[in-house]
Amino acid sequence: MKLLQPVPTGFMIDLDGTMVDTLGDFVAVLSQVLDDLSLPRVSRDFVEHTIGQGSEHLIRSVLREVGGQQDQYDKAWALYQQHYEVLNGAHADVFPGVEEGLRRLRALGLPMACLTNKPAAFARDLLQRKGLSGFFDQVFGGDDFERKKPDPLPLLKTCEALGTSPATTWMIGDSSNDAKAAHAAGCPVALVSYGYNHGQPIRDVPAALYLDRLDQLFPD
Ligand SMILES: O=C(O)COP(=O)(O)O
Numbered sequence: 001m002k003l004l005q006p007v008p009t010g011f012m013i014d015l016d017g018t019m020v021d022t023l024g025d026f027v028a029v030l031s032q033v034l035d036d037l038s039l040p041r042v043s044r045d046f047v048e049h050t051i052g053q054g055s056e057h058l059i060r061s062v063l064r065e066v067g068g069q070q071d072q073y074d075k076a077w078a079l080y081q082q083h084y085e086v087l088n089g090a091h092a093d094v095f096p097g098v099e100e101g102l103r104r105l106r107a108l109g110l111p112m113a114c115l116t117n118k119p120a121a122f123a124r125d126l127l128q129r130k131g132l133s134g135f136f137d138q139v140f141g142g143d144d145f146e147r148k149k150p151d152p153l154p155l156l157k158t159c160e161a162l163g164t165s166p167a168t169t170w171m172i173g174d175s176s177n178d179a180k181a182a183h184a185a186g187c188p189v190a191l192v193s194y195g196y197n198h199g200q201p202i203r204d205v206p207a208a209l210y211l212d213r214l215d216q217l218f219p220d
C-alpha cells in the first residue's frame, strides 16, 4: 500500500463520485420528477455540480434552478423517493479500480465503513446491486445522523461504530464536503480525482493524498 501517514486503523469511504458513478441515476430520476411536475429539466452539468450534499439540498436547488416554487418541495421530495427507489443503480457504474482497491483494503483486515450523504436505504441498495456490500462492516447514510457532511458528526459517529480513533481513520472521498468534514473531525483524508467536486478542481481542496484510481493505493 502507498505509504499512508498516519498509518490507518480504519477506513470511511464515500459512495457517489468515489465508488460509483451515479450521475446518470440522479439525472434520470430528476428528469422524471420534473416531468411529473410539468417543469423544465435541468442539465447534466447542473446536476453534477449540485450533488454531494444530500437529497434535500439537491431537490431545493433543482426547484430553484427551473423556476419551481419551494411549496412544491414536499411533492418533489415524494416523487424523488419513488423514482429513485426504482431507478437506483440503473444508470450507474462502479468506477475503474474501485473493486480491486476495496479488495486490497479489505485484505488489510481493518474495519471499513461506507459513509455517504445519500439516504441510507438507497446507499445499501446500491452497494448490494453493484456487488460492493460485502466490503463494509458498516454503511451510514445522510439520514442516519442529525447532520450531514461537511459537518464532522457523521465521521465521528462512524469512527465510534468502527471502534477506531478519528486521528487514524482515513476518509476517502471525492469532494470538498468530504475533506471539510474530515478536517473538522481530525481525520486524514484522501481524495479521488474523478468524482463530483461542485465543478471545482479537486487538487484545490487540501488533502493528504489525491488518487486517480482507488487501487493506486497499491501500486505494486
Ligand atoms: O448527495 C448525495 O446524495 C450523495 O453524496 P455522497 O455519496 O458523495 O456523500
Ligand SMILES: [Mg+2]
Binding pocket: 014, 015, 016, 017, 018, 052, 173, 174, 175, 195, 196
Ligand atoms: Mg461523493
